[in-house]
Amino acid sequence: MVCSSPNSTIVPLFEKMLSASDAGRIGRLVLPKACAEAYFPPISQPEGLPLRIQDVKGKEWMFQFRFWPNNNSRMYVLEGVTPCIQSMQLQAGDTVTFSRMDPEGKLIMGFRKATNSASLQETFPSNMPNGSHSSETSYSGVYENIPILSGYRGLLQSQKGCSETHLNALSKKWNSVGGDMDWHNVETPESRKRDALSLPPVLVPEKKRTRNIGSKSKRLLIDSQDALELQLTWEEAQDLLRPPPEVKPSVVMIEDHIFEEYEEPPVFGKKSIFVVRSNGINEQWAQCDSCLKWRKLPVDVLIPSKWTCMENFWDQSRCSCAAPNELNPRELDNLLRMNKEFKKQRLAAASQRPALEREGLDALANAAVLGDDTSDSGRTPVVTTTKHPRHRPGCSCIVCIQPPSGKGKHKPSCTCNVCLTVKRRFKTLMMRKKKRQSEREAEIAQKNQLSWRTNDESEVDSTTRHLTPVDGSENEARVPNELSSRSQDQVAEAAKGQLDLNSRPDREDMQAGPDTLSMMTLLEEANLPLETYLKQNGLSSLISEQQTNSASNVQPQTTTESEGRQNEDCCTASAVHEQVGSPEENSEQDRDQNKSV
DNA sequence: AACCTGCATGGAGTG
DNA sequence: ACTCCATGCAGGTTC
Numbered sequence: 001m002v003c004s005s006p007n008s009t010i011v012p013l014f015e016k017m018l019s020a021s022d023a024g025r026i027g028r029l030v031l032p033k034a035c036a037e038a039y040f041p042p043i044s045q046p047e048g049l050p051l052r053i054q055d056v057k058g059k060e061w062m063f064q065f066r067f068w069p070n071n072n073s074r075m076y077v078l079e080g081v082t083p084c085i086q087s088m089q090l091q092a093g094d095t096v097t098f099s100r101m102d103p104e105g106k107l108i109m110g111f112r113k114a115t116n117s118a119s120l121q122e123t124f125p126s127n128m129p130n131g132s133h134s135s136e137t138s139y140s141g142v143y144e145n146i147p148i149l150s151g152y153r154g155l156l157q158s159q160k161g162c163s164e165t166h167l168n169a170l171s172k173k174w175n176s177v178g179g180d181m182d183w184h185n186v187e188t189p190e191s192r193k194r195d196a197l198s199l200p201p202v203l204v205p206e207k208k209r210t211r212n213i214g215s216k217s218k219r220l221l222i223d224s225q226d227a228l229e230l231q232l233t234w235e236e237a238q239d240l241l242r243p244p245p246e247v248k249p250s251v252v253m254i255e256d257h258i259f260e261e262y263e264e265p266p267v268f269g270k271k272s273i274f275v276v277r278s279n280g281i282n283e284q285w286a287q288c289d290s291c292l293k294w295r296k297l298p299v300d301v302l303i304p305s306k307w308t309c310m311e312n313f314w315d316q317s318r319c320s321c322a323a324p325n326e327l328n329p330r331e332l333d334n335l336l337r338m339n340k341e342f343k344k345q346r347l348a349a350a351s352q353r354p355a356l357e358r359e360g361l362d363a364l365a366n367a368a369v370l371g372d373d374t375s376d377s378g379r380t381p382v383v384t385t386t387k388h389p390r391h392r393p394g395c396s397c398i399v400c401i402q403p404p405s406g407k408g409k410h411k412p413s414c415t416c417n418v419c420l421t422v423k424r425r426f427k428t429l430m431m432r433k434k435k436r437q438s439e440r441e442a443e444i445a446q447k448n449q450l451s452w453r454t455n456d457e458s459e460v461d462s463t464t465r466h467l468t469p470v471d472g473s474e475n476e477a478r479v480p481n482e483l484s485s486r487s488q489d490q491v492a493e494a495a496k497g498q499l500d501l502n503s504r505p506d507r508e509d510m511q512a513g514p515d516t517l518s519m520m521t522l523l524e525e526a527n528l529p530l531e532t533y534l535k536q537n538g539l540s541s542l543i544s545e546q547q548t549n550s551a552s553n554v555q556p557q558t559t560t561e562s563e564g565r566q567n568e569d570c571c572t573a574s575a576v577h578e579q580v581g582s583p584e585e586n587s588e589q590d591r592d593q594n595k596s597v
Numbered sequence: 598a599a600c601c602t603g604c605a606t607g608g609a610g611t612g
Numbered sequence: 613a614c615t616c617c618a619t620g621c622a623g624g625t626t627c
Contacts, residue, residue: 021619026601030617046603068603075604075617601625611615 008101010108013039015097017114018085023092027082029063036076039098040065053098053107055084061109084109270303273335285335288312291321294332 014035016022022029031040043049048066055061064079090096093114101108272286282299290308297303298314312319318326327335 019618024619026619028602030619033616070604070617071606071615073615079602599625599627602623604621604623606618606620608618609616612613 011100011102013098013100015095017095018090018092020092023085023090025082027080029078029081031076031078033076053109055109270305270307288321293325294327296326
């Protein structure tokens, strides 16, 4: 098991699905070029250099990181991986992940078995002190996959082959509306058990299929609308996940948040409908599998996938299929209609989310959907709070507490999670805007300087310099510090207050360069007056609050720190998002330099 | 013969 | 047209 000092953070770098040849006996793991160049030490000789990588059990492996010249390019490989692959019992189709422990810069290798419920058994380094965990159980690991597919066809595509995997990793690990327990899933006998219980690994007996598996997740494109539907289907599936009966979770307290950890995989429960009566009373309705009558249940009960009136322990008068239906046809119709309507609206809203909200305001949009839905209230407005697994009326997570359609009665001084998040995210937007401006200014200044500066290499800025390929000997000497120095640069960058607290690392468009549409949209949004923004998001009640606050500009660092504690969904991921930005850019610079040399 | 090493080839995706 | 990368394969080395 990987252990780190309390001040260490584990930064997911990239992941690679093992091809047949990667997992084969040759012992060569082909690395995505961009990832190798961005995250591993630069090498200028084909021989490369030895790389020490620790696996999740704490075992250290020494691989040869090298490249082959190939078509005027390079093909990066890790040699000698066979023992490690075997140790992890990996095969073609499984995924290995590479992370870095900062500030030591130690490389860490994890893996994920290829199954249909992949992230359930993700095995990652534990002990991520600065990482974020939400209050969800490990079931949310499944949910974590959803954003990856959520309407961003480009997400699984290559972004120069690198961030594809990176994003994937980040989004799985650190994106977090639903929380993140992947990091909990350290290799344990229990997780092994989970492996055994999960769906079988993708079979890869034939060459053709092997190619498909190996042929990069980036090629598994998915149409955005399909993805949305898939997401909803997934979400619906999450509603059905229940803790296994008779299994007591172990409760862990981390930074005042209670985490329930289950050793056993979830079981499927029965779909039920939640209703809030006009008098404010919550109800849960479920349908008997035998007589198909609907029965009212206490809101907090979880029923198994097969459920009949006989098991209606909460209402003795209706614990038999012979008992009359509690709902008249009209009520039932209304109930079902509302539920259907809700789903439809959720789909529509998801596909029309504005760019700004894509930035990370999904939760707010969901709130709007919920609100619209309730506004369409019949006698029995349906308020489904099951935004992710096991959410029920009364749940106080950030998703469930959102005000209906933003028409909430939140006061300017409200300090609820939603209000804080909205305020904070607005501040982030403003910070970004400022950052862009200062960058532009710096750029102009730099251009001016270049006009009189010579091309003396000693004047190349450190970021560029440390990524410039050097000769082998220098390479070797630099190895131990290379990664950590990079990470320190990144940390320093983050410390300058350039964290994007709104970042959704799972969204490729946010990871792409500043010239992407979404970034432009973001900037445009940032240029909007706050009032406009708040109104757009139905949070006009916050306007006055913001006006009060705008005078006192919050220190970025402070924001970041408090963010980490307050908000489980964006801080860490955002930090990483920013962090990876530079290596990637640097990598590009590096490559350009290579060509020019 | 089996394994290792380095390069070549070609499918697939991108711009 | 170009890049990436999975995999093939020839030649060398080791058992």
